[in-house]
Amino acid sequence: MDIDKHQPGTGPDPLATLFDLAHRARHAGTPVELDFLAVNGSHALAPYRQAALWFEDRGVCALSGVVQIEANAPYVHWLGRLAAQLGDGDGGAPRTVSAADLDASLAGEWAQWLPGYALWLPIAAGEGGHPARGGLLLARDIPWLERELPLLAEWADILRHAWLARTPPLRLSPRALRSRLRRRRAQEQQQGLPWWRRRVPQALLAAAVLLCLPVRLSVLAPGELVPANAVTVRSPLDGVIERFEVAPNGVVRAGQPLFHFDRAQLESRDAVAAQALATAEAEYRQALQQALADGKSRNMLATLQGRIEERRAEAAFMHGQLERATVLAPRDGVALFDDPSEWTGRPVATGERIMRIASPREIEVEAWLPLGDAIPLEPGAPVSLYLASSPLDAVEARLRYVAYEAVAQPDGSWAYRVRATLPAQSSGADGHRVGLKGSARLSGGWVPLAYWMLRRPLAAVRQAIGI
Numbered sequence: 001m002d003i004d005k006h007q008p009g010t011g012p013d014p015l016a017t018l019f020d021l022a023h024r025a026r027h028a029g030t031p032v033e034l035d036f037l038a039v040n041g042s043h044a045l046a047p048y049r050q051a052a053l054w055f056e057d058r059g060v061c062a063l064s065g066v067v068q069i070e071a072n073a074p075y076v077h078w079l080g081r082l083a084a085q086l087g088d089g090d091g092g093a094p095r096t097v098s099a100a101d102l103d104a105s106l107a108g109e110w111a112q113w114l115p116g117y118a119l120w121l122p123i124a125a126g127e128g129g130h131p132a133r134g135g136l137l138l139a140r141d142i143p144w145l146e147r148e149l150p151l152l153a154e155w156a157d158i159l160r161h162a163w164l165a166r167t168p169p170l171r172l173s174p175r176a177l178r179s180r181l182r183r184r185r186a187q188e189q190q191q192g193l194p195w196w197r198r199r200v201p202q203a204l205l206a207a208a209v210l211l212c213l214p215v216r217l218s219v220l221a222p223g224e225l226v227p228a229n230a231v232t233v234r235s236p237l238d239g240v241i242e243r244f245e246v247a248p249n250g251v252v253r254a255g256q257p258l259f260h261f262d263r264a265q266l267e268s269r270d271a272v273a274a275q276a277l278a279t280a281e282a283e284y285r286q287a288l289q290q291a292l293a294d295g296k297s298r299n300m301l302a303t304l305q306g307r308i309e310e311r312r313a314e315a316a317f318m319h320g321q322l323e324r325a326t327v328l329a330p331r332d333g334v335a336l337f338d339d340p341s342e343w344t345g346r347p348v349a350t351g352e353r354i355m356r357i358a359s360p361r362e363i364e365v366e367a368w369l370p371l372g373d374a375i376p377l378e379p380g381a382p383v384s385l386y387l388a389s390s391p392l393d394a395v396e397a398r399l400r401y402v403a404y405e406a407v408a409q410p411d412g413s414w415a416y417r418v419r420a421t422l423p424a425q426s427s428g429a430d431g432h433r434v435g436l437k438g439s440a441r442l443s444g445g446w447v448p449l450a451y452w453m454l455r456r457p458l459a460a461v462r463q464a465i466g467i
Contacts, residue, residue, distance in 0.1 A: 020044075036062060039136070045152060051138050053123075087134065119137070123136055215449050233357060251335075254329055260326050261327075269318050333359045336434065337355030365385045377418075
């Protein structure tokens with residue numbers, strides 16, 4: 001870490017040396033080369049034993065006479081603490097430093113790590129939006145001369161220019177903002193301004209006013225357009241669907257055939273039931289003729305009459321099933337169902353939903369409100385649906401109801417069903433069809449901006465700590 005010592009004031013012309021160092025600084029290829037020049041090339045201007053380069057964001061990044069720095073070494077840690085204290089108090093001008101100028105914790109170890117006299121050259125003080133403060137520390141065994149300080153100050157300014165050119169200022173970085181705030185506070189203290197005219201109290205007051213501004217509490221939820229008063233068409237019997245007469249999303253009229261069941265089995269059952277009825281009637285007529293001469297046959301007439309009624313009911317039921325094999329549309333509207341090929345040849349049970357018939361002018365917004373986003377919503381609250389097909393054109397609706405119980409979703413989450421009605425004059429007239437999906441914005445009451453921002457974090461904290 002030591003560089004050979006000689007008496008100050010000897011050697012080549014200092015200005016020529018400064019010009020040479022400035023040329024090398026401007027043409028440094030990498031930041032490492034510039035760091036090396038700062039801690040080792042400065043010896044040509046004024047002799048010293050040790051040199052250290054420090055930046056707030058990089059720490060101790062270069063030492064004289066050392067190629068690789070051991071970041072965990074005690075000497076490096078102590079230098080970092082020392083440079084941080086010197087950087088806090090620098091005003092942009094070089095200043096001599098001794099153990100008497102430091103805190104007790106640093107002054108006690110001065111003799112262990114540095115010679116008696118040191119010089120601090122500020123290089124980056126956060127001005128102009130520079131991301132970090134920094135400086136060059138030079139130490140030697142003899143006092144620093146007054147004639148050496150201007151030359152070293154000029155060299156520090158050259159290094160500052162080289163670093164600023166290599167690292168463009170980050171005017172919106174946290175360090176740059178803290179630096180500007182620190183300088184502003186120092187200027188205001190020097191001017192003796194009252195607290196209400198200082199920037200920090202004014203900014204805090206403006207932030208407090210901003211956080212108290214009322215905003216509408218709103219949440220986002222997945223939503224889609226669904227039919228408002230759809231009629232569900234269910235299977236009237238157990239059977240196999242043979243064919244469909246309508247296409248998905250096709251327009252139908254009341255009484256129009258929608259689909260047919262396979263009639264072969266139904267016709268066979270209907271024929272068996274009709275034959276059973278004919279047999280029961282024949283047995284009754286035969287017993288009626290025998291009853292004229294046989295009293296025993298007269299007693300069987302009531303039983304045979306009941307069997308005829310039973311067979312007649314079975315025949316009527318099977319005939320009705322055969323008539324229901326062709327399902328008719330209960331109303332005018334649009335047929336909403338899946339691909340017909342998914343249904344053709346598939347056995348269905350009685351009551352199973354096949355399709356829905358909905359009016360294209362009766363549309364509602366359906367949304368699924370997650371449990372974590374459940375906010376107080378009153379009937380009639382505004383709901384805006386931004387469809388994926390037209391994100392710039394919102395579908396406006398009014399809240400009709402929010403389900404009392406949450407429903408499990410396919411992804412394993414739970415959500416409340418929300419329904420919102422569209423205005424009568426716009427239902428179906430805006431070109432949007434049933435089934436379009438998007439994101440619904442549900443708007444609640446008015447709350448302060450601070451509550452709107454902290455609602456979810458406060459809920460998470462409250463759930464975590466249990467209060």
